[in-house]
Amino acid sequence: MARREYGVLLLAITVLAAAEAWSWGSLAHRFINQNAAQHLPSALSQLAAQQTFLTNHATDADSRKSSDPSEEPKHYIDLESYADFRHLPADMSVVIAQYGWSSVESYGILPWTIVTTVDSLTVQFSRADWSKAYQSAADLGHYIGDAYQPLHCTVNYDGQLTGNGGIHWRYETSMIGQYISSLSDHPDSVRYVNDVYGLALSVALHSNTCVDSILQADNVARTASGWNGSGIAPQSYYAALWARTGRLTQEVLQDATHDLASLWYTAWVNAGMTEVAETQELSGTPSSFCLQQNYPNPFNPVTTIGYRVPGVGSLNPRPGTQNPDLDTRNPQPGTRSVKLAVYDLLGREVAVLLNELRGPGNYTAQFDASGLASGTYFYRMQITGDGYSLSETKRMMLVR
Numbered sequence: 584m585a586r587r588e589y590g591v592l593l594l595a596i597t598v599l600a601a602a603e604a605w606s607w608g609s610l611a612h613r614f615i616n617q618n619a620a621q622h623l624p625s626a627l628s629q630l631a632a633q634q635t636f637l638t639n640h641a642t643d644a645d646s647r648k649s650s651d652p653s654e655e656p657k658h659y660i661d662l663e664s665y666a667d668f669r670h671l672p673a674d675m676s677v678v679i680a681q682y683g684w685s686s687v688e689s690y691g692i693l694p695w696t697i698v699t700t701v702d703s704l705t706v707q708f709s710r711a712d713w714s715k716a717y718q719s720a721a722d723l724g725h726y727i728g729d730a731y732q733p734l735h736c737t738v739n740y741d742g743q744l745t746g747n748g749g750i751h752w753r754y755e756t757s758m759i760g761q762y763i764s765s766l767s768d769h770p771d772s773v774r775y776v777n778d779v780y781g782l783a784l785s786v787a788l789h790s791n792t793c794v795d796s797i798l799q800a801d802n803v804a805r806t807a808s809g810w811n812g813s814g815i816a817p818q819s820y821y822a823a824l825w826a827r828t829g830r831l832t833q834e835v836l837q838d839a840t841h842d843l844a845s846l847w848y849t850a851w852v853n854a855g856m857t858e859v860a861e862t863q864e865l866s867g868t869p870s871s872f873c874l875q876q877n878y879p880n881p882f883n884p885v886t887t888i889g890y891r892v893p894g895v896g897s898l899n900p901r902p903g904t905q906n907p908d909l910d911t912r913n914p915q916p917g918t919r920s921v922k923l924a925v926y927d928l929l930g931r932e933v934a935v936l937l938n939e940l941r942g943p944g945n946y947t948a949q950f951d952a953s954g955l956a957s958g959t960y961f962y963r964m965q966i967t968g969d970g971y972s973l974s975e976t977k978r979m980m981l982v983r
């Protein structure tokens with residue numbers, strides 16, 4: 584409620600500012616949708632072909648606020664308004680029963696909106712209702728982007744409680760507008776998300792932990808630029824704000840892009856459009872990164888998993904980090920930290936098959952499922968180095 588009134592006040596100050604208030608500037612939303620579409624596995628090439636639509640409709644959800652009053656609370660969550668916000672129930676009706684709808688509505692419903700949007704996307708995919716599906720896919724990118732904006736996940740959303748008034752717009756719209764060209768995006772693999780609500784809540788919780796560093800960056804930038812907080816902030820203010828928050832911003836936009844691609848993929852799988860087991864080869868990612876389907880499959884109780892560790896120079900380090908092979912601290916050039924583990928349907932790790940350094944090459948690992956119940960399991964390989972991480976997940980079936 585306070586948030587809505589503030590939005591009206593801002594509108595009175597400047598129409599331009601209000602048009603983009605309470606959401607990443609449209610540039611950040613476009614960045615997330617555009618880059619997520621670029622990193623889809625071949626199974627989702629149909630969605631990747633909609634990159635232009637997904638990019639151009641990245642802020643439709645914001646536009647709907649003016650005509651649909653139910654839209655506003657979908658874009659944020661004032662986490663601290665809940666006594667035990669780290670354990671907010673996945674079932675929104677439980678929360679409503681405890682706090683009442685008018686409170687829940689005013690605190691914001693962003694994590695649950697992400698779940699309902701994934702659900703909508705799933706059924707639209709399965710019905711082949713493409714125009715609705717592409718709109719939902721674009722909207723999902725918007726809501727994921729909002730969840731990754733720290734100031735969308737706190738009761739102190741505009742720094743109004745700490746003397747940082749106006750930081751919301753300065754950070755997400757004005758600063759991003761000036762520095763968007765400094766942001767880069769590296770290819771990442773998609774993953775199947777077992778627990779969409781768990782992901783959405785953990786994103787919001789992480790965002791919440793980033794709030795104070797943005798507020799402190801605002802304090803530092805004000806001091807550095809000599810700006811007293813009234814009128815338009817000078818360029819030197821934004822340069823100092825970017826110096827303190829640019830890295831964080833780069834990371835959250837990268838993670839938002841990765842999660843969005845993974846949620847699109849999850850909806851696609853849940854709609855029955857593809858098997859998790861299909862090769863998730865990514866455009867822009869070296870084909871030498873490869874986790875093979877286990878054999879035999881289904882199996883009882885032993886199966887073999889083949890995988891390949893990519894060679895020197897074939898992994899793209901994150902911007903600003905070194906290629907591990909050039910890192911003199913790396914004792915064995917070309918080795919990667921490789922983890923291969925098995926998870927049950929609830930995402931619980933049930934076995935670790937491998938967790939060690941490996942040089943480039945082809946390998947196999949054996950999995951003995953003695954003692955485990957029949958059913959579906961996932962196995963996931965993760966390769967990490969100095970500043971990068973790649974992963975692939977496949978599904979297998981244990982039949983007793």
Ligand SMILES: [Zn+2]
Pocket residue numbers: 605606607644645658725729
């Ligand atoms: Zn928004």
